[in-house]
Amino acid sequence: MSTYRLDKLFAPRSIALVGASPREGSLGRTVLRNLSRAGFAGPITPVNPRHREIDGKPCVARLSDMTEAPDLVVIAAPPAAVPDIVEEAGRIGACAAIVITAGLGHGPGSLAEDARQRARRHGLRLVGPNCLGVMAPRAGLDASFAANPPLPGDLALISQSGAIAAGLVEWGAQRNVGFSAVVSLGDKVDVDFGDCLDYFAADRNTRAILLYVESINAARKFMSAARAASRSKPVVVIKSGRHAQGAKAAATHTGALAGSDAVYEAAFRRAGLLRVYDLDELFAAAETLSRQKPFxxxxxxxxxxxxxxxxxxxxxxxxxxxxxxxxxxxxxxxxxxxxxxxxxxxxxxxxxxxxxxxxxxxxxxxxxxxxxxxxxxxxxxxxxxxxxxxxxxxxxxxxxxxxxxxxxxxxxxxxxxxxxxxxxxxxxxxxxPHFATEADAVQGFMHLVRWREAQDLLMQTPASLPRDFAPDRAAARAIVETVVVEGRTWLDPMEVSRLLSAYAIPDAPVSLARTPEEAGAAARPFVEAGGTVAVKILSPDIVHKSDIGGVSLDLTSVQAVEEATREILARAAARKPDARITGVTVQPMVRKPKARELIAGIAHDDTFGPVIVFGRGGTAVEVINDKALALPPLDMNLAQTLVSRTRVSRVLAAYRDVPAADIEAVKLVLVKLSQLAADLPEVRELDINPFLADKDGVIAVDARVAVAPVSGKRASAPHASFAVRPYPVEWERTMELSAERTVFVRPVRPEDEELFLAFFKRVTDEDLRLRFFAPVKDFSHSFIARLTQLDYARAIAFVAVDAETGEMMGAVRLHADANHESGEYAILLRSDLKGIGLGWRLMQLMIDWAKAEGLAHVEGQVLRENRTMLEMCKQLGFEIRADKDDPDLKVVRLDLG
Missing domain, CATH: 3.40.50.261 (Succinyl-CoA synthetase domains)
Incomplete structure (x- = not known):
């Protein structure tokens, strides 16, 4: 629902308080007093069947007794009564409700879920339950049980904790720091962080947003809203539970490294949010942001x-x-x-x-x-x-x-x-901005610097991937599907090797041997060439091979290989008598004396989905704990940022007699893993450790891959498990405009900046004015980045490229609103390519995307003088009307049904 009806929550015209009470110390009494003292201009109606009036305000027995439905209903009634009150509020036409009451439970069968479903049927927005309430000083609204109201200001506070919200209000009063609004979300059965971020991102009275987070429910919704909000104003976040232990032991090193808080850190970073780690730091950030704009x-x-x-x-x-x-x-x-x-x-x-x-x-x-x-x-x-x-x-x-x-x-x-x-x-x-100590002041300064750096990162244009990187998706899918159908959890080493090869990730060759003699035969070419080999147990039931003595390294002869194989098979049978033993694998020992030992892989987080992990590798990887995480999809810039956040990145550069490692090859593997995660949602964990890098490139020495069937939401839509929606390759098209002209149309990518710059040079000043409603002279990096850096969860842009020359011919874009109901479009063609049917085809493709996304209608603004565009819109079925705010504009709208 996003911002739907939130204007009635933060600026209502009328309020009803269910559970109002004259009894001192009661919740209903406290909330009514706060509503009355805040200076709210509209009517406040107490609802309580046992009283005719409270504090001089006429009281009604139930909401349905009111002559007119209130915009906002505040509920401070006993838990069991809440679902029926919500039902009544929705039935009479109220727009929003704040459920301050606690104790409604959680999940299916709870009172909270009952209230949520009833509210959803009527389009009633719910805040809470179990929350402090909502305060909006400019609207004279204090629908809370806070001790004191906040001062008016331009900071929006969205807190999952009522205590934190109340504490920040008190702190603000002492420091003369004010708020545009304070929202305590509580159990957030409906209104959540994503909704509030979208609302306050567009609120002209809010200059910065503060978040106190305990958990995120809808990861993609949160990421999309957070990325949009952080592009327009600073968003500061503090999250509790940084050191909470996971509920289950991870099966791979990457899984162990991808702890819950580390994933949240990666998500906040990807969204461009400024993370702080305690209330003192949050107060310092609030102090700075309330008085100083980013610079x-x-x-x-x-x-x-x-x-x-x-x-x-x-x-x-x-x-x-x-x-x-x-x-x-x-x-x-x-x-x-x-x-x-x-x-x-x-x-x-x-x-x-x-x-x-x-x-x-x-x-x-x-x-x-x-x-x-x-x-x-x-x-x-x-x-x-x-x-x-x-x-x-x-x-x-x-x-x-x-x-x-x-x-x-x-x-x-x-x-x-x-x-x-x-x-x-x-x-x-x-x-x-003023501070008690020099440390606090420097911290405040660095908050603004870090936020600005995050915005710069969002605007970076990534390096292009090698043109010859084309993963064999069909082969990879066949491997994974075979394992899933057979009911296995782990790929065997040969399958892992084929999977890595499908994505052009170099790895050491591996052979299966079922007997000591087969192992000796597989090792012969390597040992006769002067190399050594490793023999490892192969069993679907033994993941950590070294724990049961299932690994033997540096074997130099066929005889040694055969003897080691006998011993490994015997130890496995003795120590894991129930394990299914397939045999052993034989691999050449990779000798790279000046290589850096790294780890790279994919882990899965229950909230944010796939996560890419990178860091220092080896057997003590969890002890060293030198790692960084990032949410896919990755490009080369994001991969560089991921690598640079580890300590091991420093030794990838040259030092003493050690040449620099091939950092581009390292980054490329991370991008390939990101693509693998997008293509194969069945892959739950992928662990490459050790992953060696030196001046000659990279090689995966050992790797493990865990898979699971895809079900539920993950099976219903492409990349449904991704918190950040990846590049929609399924929307690439080849179009025949004529017998002589073929056009390749695809979604815009971040690296298209140079393509757009060359395109704009071939668009006349007049056509640019018709598109942007004003002359455009400066095609700066930030200007182009706004066109190419897309959140595919709420926007699309299709670029048409000449199939022969590779030149850009035109583009159409559509940006959905926060409620994902309406989309605003724009289109621009190269000035020398009008009249060939390209604009019509691009508009049709844009409309197809809007329908696939479930949008209700598409609209746009067109200059009255742009008759060509108005005529095309008419032929496509758009309704055309005058813009009531600007006589030079027409509004065009297409209902999609």
């Missing part, structure tokens, strides 16, 4: 009257991965003219302990004018030689002058050590 750059200048605290700030900045700014020569000259000779002449800019207000102002002004820094941290240590409040006022006035004259004001952060309420009030009035 480009990461170079921090530090201005202080105390050298020691300045050095501590530098230490914390470096610890956090920040960058200390240089002080430009011109700025040093300017500071020489206003500071004593003993100033530090570098960053931190130490203006000495007797610095007064004038010295602070002149120094800060010089740093604000210095292009060598991106932000400034101003520190003050109280001394008896100068007034700290006067220095704070000087900083405020300097910043205000800078803001008045600068096109893009440089951010300033402040720390006034000690108790200086006057300084704090001055900073708050000026909207300057």
């Amino acid at each position: 480009p750059g990461n170079r921090l200048a530090i201005l202080t009257n105390g050298g020691g605290v300045g050095v501590l700030a530098v230490d914390r900045l470096i610890d956090r991965g920040g960058r200390l700014a240089e002080v430009s020569p011109d700025t040093i000259t300017a500071l020489d003219g206003v500071l004593p000779d003993t100033w530090s002449r570098g960053n931190p800019v130490d203006i000495i302990g007797d610095a007064d207000a004038r010295r602070y102002a002149s120094s800060l002004e010089a740093l604000l004018d210095d292009p060598a820094n991106d932000a400034i941290l101003v520190l003050n240590v109280p001394t008896a030689l100068a007034s700290a409040p006067a220095a704070a006022q000087a900083v405020v006035e300097t910043v205000q002058r800078h803001r008045a004259k600068a096109f893009r004001a440089k951010p300033v952060f402040a720390v006034w050590l000690g108790e200086h309420p006057e300084a704090g009030r001055a900073f708050e009035a000026a909207g300057i």
Whole structure:
């Protein structure tokens, strides 16, 4: 449902409180008092059959007794009564309900599920149950049992925990930090994080969003909403339960490494969210985001009257991965003219302990004018030689002058050590983020830097995959389906080798031997060439071979191989008498003395689906725990980011006499594993360990693959288990426009930036104006990235490419709304290709996609003068009407039925 009717939740015209009570200390009494004191302009109706009025407000016995249905119903009644109240609210036409009541249970057969189903039948949106409530200061709404209302502001808080929400409201009141809304989701049977993210992403009164997460239910919905929201404003998230242990033991190393919190970390990173780890850090982020917009750059200048605290700030900045700014020569000259000779002449800019207000102002002004820094941290240590409040006022006035004259004001952060309420009030009035310590301030600065870096990552154009990478999907599917049909869980080593080969992942050759003599024969070519071999037990019931003595390495002769095989088979029979023994595998020992031992694989998370794992490999992989995770699909840029987040990435570069490893080959394997996960949802775990990388490339020395039948939602739609919807290859088409012209049409990919740039050069200024409603001169990276970086869960763009030349001929796009009911389209063709039928074919394909996605209608805006487009829309069955807000526009709409 997403944002459907949420406007009535956060800005209702009328409210009913079921369970209102005059009894002091009761939930109904507290909620009614909060509703009344918040200044709500509309009617508030208490509902309680035992009272005629409460607090002077006329009371009704039941919701159906009201003369007009309320927009919002707040429920503070006993648990058993809640489903019937929800039913009644939906039947009379209420739009939303907040179920504050706890104790409704969970899952099938519970009161909560009963309430959810009844609400869904009537289109009634539910918040809760078991929640603090909802507060929206600008609407005068406090439908909660919080001790105090929040101040009005531009932070939206979405919390699964009522206690955390209440705590942040109290903290905000103490620090003069306000909120556009506070939502306590509770058990989130209906309204969830995805719904609220979509709503507040579009809310012009919200500048940043804070999330407190305990669990996510609908992963794809959350990821899609989070990615959209983080592109428009900062989203900060804190998640509890970071060290909770999994309920089951993992069967592979990759499964063991992919712990629940690590997957959440990967999801937050992929969505461009800023993750914090405790409430102090969340408060610091709220402090910063409430007063400072994100800014480009990461170079921090530090201005202080105390050298020691300045050095501590530098230490914390470096610890956090920040960058200390240089002080430009011109700025040093300017500071020489206003500071004593003993100033530090570098960053931190130490203006000495007797610095007064004038010295602070002149120094800060010089740093604000210095292009060598991106932000400034101003520190003050109280001394008896100068007034700290006067220095704070000087900083405020300097910043205000800078803001008045600068096109893009440089951010300033402040720390006034000690108790200086006057300084704090001055900073708050000026909207300057201020902190208790230099560590908190640096943390706040880095929050903004990290968020900006996350946005830059979302806008990156990935390197292209090799054109010759074309996995043999049919062969891979045949392997996996055979194993599933036979009821097996694990692929045998020969099947694993064939599966890796289908995706062009290099691996060591492997042979099956059922007897010692067969093992000796398989080993003969390798040992006679001077190599050595490994023999390993082969059994569907023995996963960890070394645990039962089922591995023998570095065998140098046929005789040694035969003897080792006899011993391995005997040990397996003795230690695992019930195991089915197929035989042994024989593999050549891979000798790469300067190779790095890595691990790569696929794990499966119950919430987010497939996860790609990379890190340091070997037998002690879990002990070393040097790993990083990413949600597929991956491109080469995302693979690079995944690799760079591990410690082992540092030794992939050259050092001493060890040449650099082929990092491109490592990244390519990760992308191939991502594609394998998309193609084969039956693969539940894939573990390549060790995975060796050196200057000559990569090779999988040992690998294991676990599979399971696909059922339920995972079987109903392509890539249903992916939290991020992958490239929809099934929508690729070849179209014959004429006998002479064939066009290849496919969904747009992130790496299409150069294709679009070349295309725009062949579109006239007039056609660009008709498409974008204004002249377009600057085709910047960010402009093109908005066209090529798609969330396929809610948008599509089809690009038409000339089959002979590879040149882009045109594109059509459709972006679905948050409710996935309506889609807005746009189309643009190369100016020299009009009249060949391409626009018609692209529009038809776009309409086919909208129908397949279940959209109810498609619409768009067309300039009144664009008669060609209006005529095509008419022929396609679109309804055409005037735009009531702009006489130069027409609105076209096609109902899809």
